Amino acid sequence: MAITITMGIQKGGCGKSTTTGILTHLLSRNGYRVLAVDMDSQGNLTELLSEQPSNECMGKSVLEAMQEDNVEGYILNITDHLDLLPANNFLATFPRWLYTGKTYKGDTIPFSGNPSSVLDHALESVRDRYDFIVIDTPPSLSEQTTNALCASEYVVVLFECSNWCYSAIPNFMDSIHGANEFGKRNTQAIGVLRTMNDVRRSDAKAFNELIAEDYPDLVFDTVITRKAHVGRLSLYGFNQNAELRQALGQYEGFYKELISRVEGK
Template identity: 45%
Template sequence: MTKKAKVISFGIQKGGSSKTTTSGVVSYLLSQNYRVLAIDMDSQGNLTELLTQRDIYDFHGKTILEALQKRDANGYIYQVTDNLHLIGAEDHLATFSRWLYGNYRGNQALVMSDMLDTVRDKYDYIIIDTPPALGDQTMNALSASDYVVAMFEASKFCYSALGRFLESCVHVQTQVNPDLKIAGILRGLIDARRTDNKALIDLVQQEYGDLCFKTILIRNAAAGRLSINGLFDNNEMNAATRHYKLFVKELLERVGETVQA
């Protein structure tokens, strides 16, 4: 039996929650041992920029939008490295909903799932970066995923969004994709010196218990410069990815992977 990729989405309907950085770094770290396809489902194209260090308009006409419209990922995959591939995004992805309700005939929640079926057997992991909204892009990503990681930054607005995001995941589980599992909540500390940030981190732990990953992402300058310096030939990678490596180990354990030394 052919092994199929495990599909993992990262999401929360709140900007500035490290979805893109986490999706990019996790894709990069996993690609050290596995074949990985990263998918940018945000029309801002930040994951595309992070992984390629190229302008998103270089990918015009060869993005996730066209792959979804064709229901075929082949022909839209950009090779970042031998083990890390990408389907990028640019501004025109914002027209996805208009196309979906105006031109598509079929189950509108399963367009991405159908598209991924064309490449699931080519990868070990497919990582999806979702936009900061609970729209058709995010719902399609969840409907195509085996696991979802809920991102939480230590802010009141993100705390308000977290419960609604988890409810949306449960809705997808019950209505569209019964195979979807919530891998957990990844908490990020904006400023370790602020007591209100720490209090929110603790509050989420109290409310959600073991659903929270033990790893807490702590923002540092090196991680903040990843968008500028990229993930390759970057002499700050050890400092930038220290907490992410701990998270990836936890994530692999939760998705049933034997962690490689």
Template identity: 30%
Template sequence: MAKIFCIANQKGGVGKTTTTVNLAAGLAKIGQRVLLVDLDPQGNATMGSGVDKRALQQTIYDVLLGQAGVRDAAVLSEPGGYQVLGANRELAGAEVELVELEQRERRLKNALAEVGGEYDFVLIDCPPSLSLLTLNGLCAAHGVIVPMQCEYFALEGLTDLVNTIKQVHANLNPDLQIIGLLRVMFDPRITLQQQVSEQLKEHFGDKVFDTVIPRNVRLAEAPSYGLPGVVFDANAKGSQAFVEFAQEMVGRIKRM
């Protein structure tokens, strides 16, 4: 059965989508069967996977409202080698429509249950706000991967996220846990980043992934070409780090 992970952080601009897309591509590169679920109405993970969100016949919106199954709506990211359950602006309206539906927080969980045996990993790119969409992601997931920059304000955002995860764990999804914290956009020349990195390791121990994703221009350029960074420039330090992270994830899952 697939291991389902949310990539979440309630602070915006921390590289959630970059992490989701490149982890998906990295996992596919090492032979894993991957489904990327884009739960953000902006559809950035969809576009970053080389899928035109405007041309999609069916999206995660249709799946959440019960108008399509995951098999019907998922499309192949040809450059990335993984499946994408895409999103576009339609998804913004799902918030209102979900309110009146039964099991509104578990719509995604129920849909993914039908295809659990067809994938090794399902990665869910969550919007930064705590909304019904994010709740659907957290209810469907076995765990949360938290990308974060090693900066002071990132620690405050992390506290909020940990509290949210505790509430969802207590009330909606007893399987939910933090799988690990991923340090992203890391620049070892900045003393503060080194200090925050050490604080994270002291507080969270082995919950902090060994892999560190460096600040990397090639990763930032890749989305404008509709490509995961891992594919856009496989030799870039950031791309190589994401492949290492994919290998670390596979190893960690085997130990769980």
């Protein structure tokens, strides 16, 4: 049965999509069967893994899968061990559909049930096909985020070393507790990953230390720094390229820490 992990924080530009892409790449490269799920209408994870514009998956995305209550038929194969449930801009209409039954196509598909457990339910028939399901989330505490949290046993909290991200953390931790209460997967934070660290800035160093004091049992020892190779993954993707090894290097430590925490649970 797959272990499901959400990558989240309700703030943009914290490395969620990049880290989700890298984690799914490393897991699949190490032989695990992986499903990457894009729950952000920006479709960045979709474009990173599929190397196609997210509009290519119009009508064939996680939104339609949730409306059909079954992801089967909406999964894109990426590599031997890696599949993707893609997203595009229309995922932004998900809350409207939940509360009115109206789809972006103009038809009506009535919804009744727990509005936070739609994704969890739709994933049911494929959970035994994967070792890991990893979900990318949008930069807001939206229905897309609560659905990702309620579908997951574990959450990796992305912390970009800045003041506004620092102030976002307590609310996000509350959302995880809410998912634990209202979902059925005993959702819990498995770690806080400090990302996009600018080693030249003393304020970034201070926030790194502050978050470690606040969440001593949760922070990963690995701190991800800003590196141009990582930023350029969005251009070159995960197919063999000159920069890939350098881009992935600093994520290996995070990967090992995460696997050992999951195995220890």
